[in-house]
Amino acid sequence: MSSHxxxxxxxxxxxxxxxxxxxxxxxxxxxxxxxxLLLHSGSAFYLPGVAPRKYVHGEQLMVKVNTLxxxxxxxxxxxxxxxxxxxxxxxxxxxxxxxxxxAGERTETSAYQCHTNVTRYCKVACRKTWxxxxxxxxxxxxxxxxxxxxxxDNLPAAELVKYRDQxxxxxxxxxxxxxxxxxxxxxxxxxxxxxxxRITIRYHNVAAQGNHxxxxxxxxxxxxGFEIQ
Numbered sequence: 001m002s003s004h005x006x007x008x009x010x011x012x013x014x015x016x017x018x019x020x021x022x023x024x025x026x027x028x029x030x031x032x033x034x035x036x037l038l039l040h041s042g043s044a045f046y047l048p049g050v051a052p053r054k055y056v057h058g059e060q061l062m063v064k065v066n067t068l069x070x071x072x073x074x075x076x077x078x079x080x081x082x083x084x085x086x087x088x089x090x091x092x093x094x095x096x097x098x099x100x101x102x103a104g105e106r107t108e109t110s111a112y113q114c115h116t117n118v119t120r121y122c123k124v125a126c127r128k129t130w131x132x133x134x135x136x137x138x139x140x141x142x143x144x145x146x147x148x149x150x151x152x153d154n155l156p157a158a159e160l161v162k163y164r165d166q167x168x169x170x171x172x173x174x175x176x177x178x179x180x181x182x183x184x185x186x187x188x189x190x191x192x193x194x195x196x197x198r199i200t201i202r203y204h205n206v207a208a209q210g211n212h213x214x215x216x217x218x219x220x221x222x223x224x225g226f227e228i229q
Contacts, residue, residue, distance in 0.1 A: 053153055054206060054220035055116045061201070061223075063112040064094060066105045066149035066156075069177065073144060078106055082141060082180065083134050084148075085111040085126035110150065114201060116221050138181070142191040147177035152201065152226040160200075160227050178228045200227040 055061070065079040080091055087109045094107045111125045130138070150157035158174040165171055178197070184190035202225030 052222055054222060055153075055203075056220050057117050059116045061114045061116060061152060063110045063114055063199075064107050064151045065091075065110045066107055066151060068141065068146045068148055068180070070144050070146045076105075077141075077146070079108060079148060082138055082148075083128060083130060085128065087111045105149070107151065112150075112197075112199065114152075114199065116203070138193070139191065142181035142183075146180055147175075148180050149177040150226075150228065153223040155223060155226045157226050157228045160229060174227075198229040200229070201225065202227070 065084075067076040068079060068081065069076055080086070088111075091108045091110070094109060113123075156176050157178065158176055159178045161173050161175055163171055163173075179194060181191035181193055184192060201223060203221045204224050205219070206222055207219050
């Protein structure tokens with residue numbers, strides 16, 4: 001139970017000089033408060049499942065697959081709606097981090113095996129024979145320009161695209177995911193399946209000393225890029 005006491009208030013007229021003095025003091029207080037807020041906002045934290053991870057040489061990397069997306073429709077489909085290569089034992093869903101949940105993505109395991117600082121050429125993921133129904137369903141996805149999305153260490157896979165502008169200058173850009181098919185230049189109703197992927201993983205060596213990232217105490221590798229062609 002709280003009590004409230006009311007007292008009389010006397011009103012006095014202020015001189016212009018006194019008003020300017022109080023306004024100056026108020027501005028100083030606001031300035032100090034703003035400075036404290038800016039200093040406080042400088043401290044950062046990692047969301048669960050989003051913080052970068054350090055890898056050692058030869059460590060196996062988990063390449064995850066996400067949904068199929070298209071710029072022609074807001075609809076999303078599971079990656080394995082198309083009979084892509086599956087990991088041994090079959091695919092299974094993985095726990096999504098906060099960003100994937102907000103984006104409405106479904107994360108699953110993949111058949112792609114990569115290791116830190118290990119280069120491999122022409123490794124066969126699987127061999128499959130599609131039925132006529134599989135082919136027709138794939139044509140529908142290809143015609144709608146769907147792209148397959150993948151992730152590695154919470155980084156989305158990006159397709160490296162190079163082109164030249166009107167002045168002939170080469171421009172490099174990235175597009176999320178990779179197209180599941182390319183349209184034939186001779187027949188717009190025919191498609192080439194993108195069943196040969198070239199994966200490039202970019203990394204940054206981290207030393208045990210001389211690094212301001214206090215979360216990393218041992219040397220290793222940080223993944224900074226995940227490209228697919």
